[in-house]
Amino acid sequence: MSVMQPLRLARMCVVTSLGRGLNETLEALRSGRSGLAPCRFEGNELATYAGEIMGLDEMRMADGLGVFDCRNNRLAELALQQDGFLAAVADARDRLGATRIGLFLGTSTSGILEAEHAYRDRDRATGALPASFNYESTHNTFALAAFLQARLGLSGPALVVSCACASTAKAFGNASRMIAAGLCDAAVVGGADSLCLTTLHGFASLGLTSAAPCRPADATRDGISIGEAAGFVLLEKGPAQAGEVSLLGLGESNDAYHMSSPHPQGLGARLAIERALASAGMAAGQIDYVNLHGTATPVGDAAEDHAMFDVFGPGTPCSSTKGHTGHTLGAAGVVEAIVSALAIQHGFAPGSPNTGAVDAGFRSRYLLAPTEMKLRTVMSNSFGFGGTNCSLVLGAAA
Amino acid sequence: MRVYLEGIGVLGPGLAGWTAAKPVLAGEAAFVPGEVVLPPIAALPPAERRRTGGTVRLSVAVGLEALAQAGRAACDMATVFASSGGDGDTIHEILTVLATEQREISPTRFHNSVHNAPSGYWALACAATAPSTSLCGFDGSFATGLLDAAVQANIDARPVTLIAYDTPYPEPLRAARRVTGSFGVGLVLSPQDSGRSLATLDITLRHGNASGTVFDDTALDELRRGNPAARSLPLLVALARGGGRIGIEGIAGSLVEIDTVMA
Numbered sequence: 001m002s003v004m005q006p007l008r009l010a011r012m013c014v015v016t017s018l019g020r021g022l023n024e025t026l027e028a029l030r031s032g033r034s035g036l037a038p039c040r041f042e043g044n045e046l047a048t049y050a051g052e053i054m055g056l057d058e059m060r061m062a063d064g065l066g067v068f069d070c071r072n073n074r075l076a077e078l079a080l081q082q083d084g085f086l087a088a089v090a091d092a093r094d095r096l097g098a099t100r101i102g103l104f105l106g107t108s109t110s111g112i113l114e115a116e117h118a119y120r121d122r123d124r125a126t127g128a129l130p131a132s133f134n135y136e137s138t139h140n141t142f143a144l145a146a147f148l149q150a151r152l153g154l155s156g157p158a159l160v161v162s163c164a165c166a167s168t169a170k171a172f173g174n175a176s177r178m179i180a181a182g183l184c185d186a187a188v189v190g191g192a193d194s195l196c197l198t199t200l201h202g203f204a205s206l207g208l209t210s211a212a213p214c215r216p217a218d219a220t221r222d223g224i225s226i227g228e229a230a231g232f233v234l235l236e237k238g239p240a241q242a243g244e245v246s247l248l249g250l251g252e253s254n255d256a257y258h259m260s261s262p263h264p265q266g267l268g269a270r271l272a273i274e275r276a277l278a279s280a281g282m283a284a285g286q287i288d289y290v291n292l293h294g295t296a297t298p299v300g301d302a303a304e305d306h307a308m309f310d311v312f313g314p315g316t317p318c319s320s321t322k323g324h325t326g327h328t329l330g331a332a333g334v335v336e337a338i339v340s341a342l343a344i345q346h347g348f349a350p351g352s353p354n355t356g357a358v359d360a361g362f363r364s365r366y367l368l369a370p371t372e373m374k375l376r377t378v379m380s381n382s383f384g385f386g387g388t389n390c391s392l393v394l395g396a397a398a
Numbered sequence: 399m400r401v402y403l404e405g406i407g408v409l410g411p412g413l414a415g416w417t418a419a420k421p422v423l424a425g426e427a428a429f430v431p432g433e434v435v436l437p438p439i440a441a442l443p444p445a446e447r448r449r450t451g452g453t454v455r456l457s458v459a460v461g462l463e464a465l466a467q468a469g470r471a472a473c474d475m476a477t478v479f480a481s482s483g484g485d486g487d488t489i490h491e492i493l494t495v496l497a498t499e500q501r502e503i504s505p506t507r508f509h510n511s512v513h514n515a516p517s518g519y520w521a522l523a524c525a526a527t528a529p530s531t532s533l534c535g536f537d538g539s540f541a542t543g544l545l546d547a548a549v550q551a552n553i554d555a556r557p558v559t560l561i562a563y564d565t566p567y568p569e570p571l572r573a574a575r576r577v578t579g580s581f582g583v584g585l586v587l588s589p590q591d592s593g594r595s596l597a598t599l600d601i602t603l604r605h606g607n608a609s610g611t612v613f614d615d616t617a618l619d620e621l622r623r624g625n626p627a628a629r630s631l632p633l634l635v636a637l638a639r640g641g642g643r644i645g646i647e648g649i650a651g652s653l654v655e656i657d658t659v660m661a
Contacts, residue, residue, distance in 0.1 A: 129571070135574040140482065140536055141484070141513055146649075160533065161532065161533060162514060163514040174533075178546075181549045198503075202505075259510075259515070267527075386509075386532075
């Protein structure tokens with residue numbers, strides 16, 4: 001595999017249960033604050049915590065875009081409103097042209113919550129869904145991209161990656177290849193995943209949710225806490241400016257082991273990590289910190305630790321930030337790419353709120369508390385159902 | 399952007415495999431739409447085989463047919479899966495249960511509901527650890543997948559198998575999203591001429607509401623319009639008839655134009 005051409009993260013925006021925008025996110029990461037709370041979403045009765053975003057119910061879509069109205073697109077809209085992102089995209093559109101900016105997004109469940117409501121409101125006599133249900137612009141997986149095309153005025157290549165919890169990490173790969181092929185000059189990459197009963201009850205059915213706030217890498221970890229989030233990055237060609245972070249490499253693989261359980265020795269994860277290093281033209285020793293997938297399932301965290309130790313040995317600092325945000329599913333890739341970029345820009349490695357003592361069987365150097373350190377190059381891991389794996393390498397300007 | 403086509407797989411109403419479909423698409427045999435038989439996946443262990451739904455059986459069948467024609471192994475082959483709707487039967491089952499008091503959904507149904515379930519089962523069936531992605535472009539899903547697969551083949555300098563598929567949604571979802579028949583297509587695309595290629599495809603992305611290729615044959619055009627994966631039919635017809643230039647509508651008024659020259 002050849003070394004990829006670095007791409008600037010020219011602008012970033014994010015919303016998680018930690019707050020709105022980069023500043024609130026940064027403050028939470030540095031202070032060790034968690035956004036998890038007992039889950040009350042949609043009258044939920046499962047004993048679980050969630051990283052819920054408040055205020056979405058009161059939101060309104062922009063004029064003329066009411067057809068896209070659903071929790072997932074509202075969440076995307078809320079993220080777009082942060083951090084000067086709309087203005088940065090408008091500026092790029094003026095410079096490059098609407099057809100020259102690609103849209104490479106990810107989501108796992110898109111607006112399925114609308115379909116959940118529609119099924120609850122089926123006509124008692126005929127079984128029909130209410131006429132107000134708009135499948136195409138809410139429930140369909142592409143609805144997120146259709147909304148952003150309209151909202152941002154972009155008409156370049158567009159797609160939605162739906163590879164479960166690796167979706168928005170993998171979308172960086174589609175973007176970098178499309179830019180390398182000359183089909184666009186810049187790209188908006190990211191996505192949104194919002195709370196819904198499908199994932200709350202789905203993960204519970206597999207026994208993968210914790211009754212407490214999730215505790216990645218903890219000896220007593222017993223499952224995930226689901227979070228919702230949206231984040232977007234404007235990727236551009238050219239040398240990074242002072243203080244900017246670039247995407248340097250990306251590796252993808254499949255476990256070919258099981259639909260919902262990782263390879264116990266983390267072989268698929270290791271392949272993605274190694275391919276990301278090769279794509280960045282780097283050795284493992286050049287990575288200063290790794291933001292783990294680390295969802296706090298007993299099997300998943302152990303498999304990732306295996307892969308990490310095999311590649312990096314005992315010295316490279318690593319942590320999962322799922323204890324801050326919860327597992328934001330399809331949005332986790334872009335959220336954690338942004339967390340990694342903040343860590344590089346502000347000189348610290350995030351910690352792991354709620355984690356008490358690290359599993360005695362783990363061999364990687366797991367950070368419990370946020371730690372000041374100069375970071376030049378960071379890796380971020382995202383893995384998902386179907387055995388899909390993706391690792392990103394992000395670095396400071398040279 | 400050029401790719402070399404090395405293998406074709408197809409499964410749809412009246413189109414049971416490329417060998418049987420070719421004379422139909424060439425206009426030498428009548429198009430008689432019928433029930434689509436989705437074969438079980440022999441390469442999966444019985445327990446896993448029982449868990450696979452229609453989208454998985456459809457996508458694996460057309461992918462394996464294309465690879466067999468290309469004479470390439472599946473295990474180190476990168477894949478791009480493209481579908482508008484995923485597994486509608488599974489989504490319907492989950493939504494039905496979530497509308498009840500109990501909300502207790504089946505764990506197997508849940509992991510089968512992810513858009514990348516066919517990619518996951520493909521990896522299990524073929525021991526494929528290569529990169530694999532699963533995309534959605536609504537009605538433009540085939541054009542989206544083709545563009546992404548061709549780009550990946552050229553930029554990563556490796557063959558890529560594109561698998562596009564869609565199956566009908568059951569009621570009541572069907573009233574909100576109508577998909578006609580089950581249709582799947584598999585294409586093995588290589589960045590170089592390996593000597594085994596069937597055709598060269600020169601692919602251009604155009605903007606500005608250009609119109610795609612349509613058929614005079616009403617039944618065939620109905621299938622093309624009715625299933626996002628069947629939007630590939632103009633390309634398959636060109637391949638069956640010895641080449642030509644066709645256009646397939648993508649998203650937001652884009653058009654993927656394909657110049658097809660047989661080897």
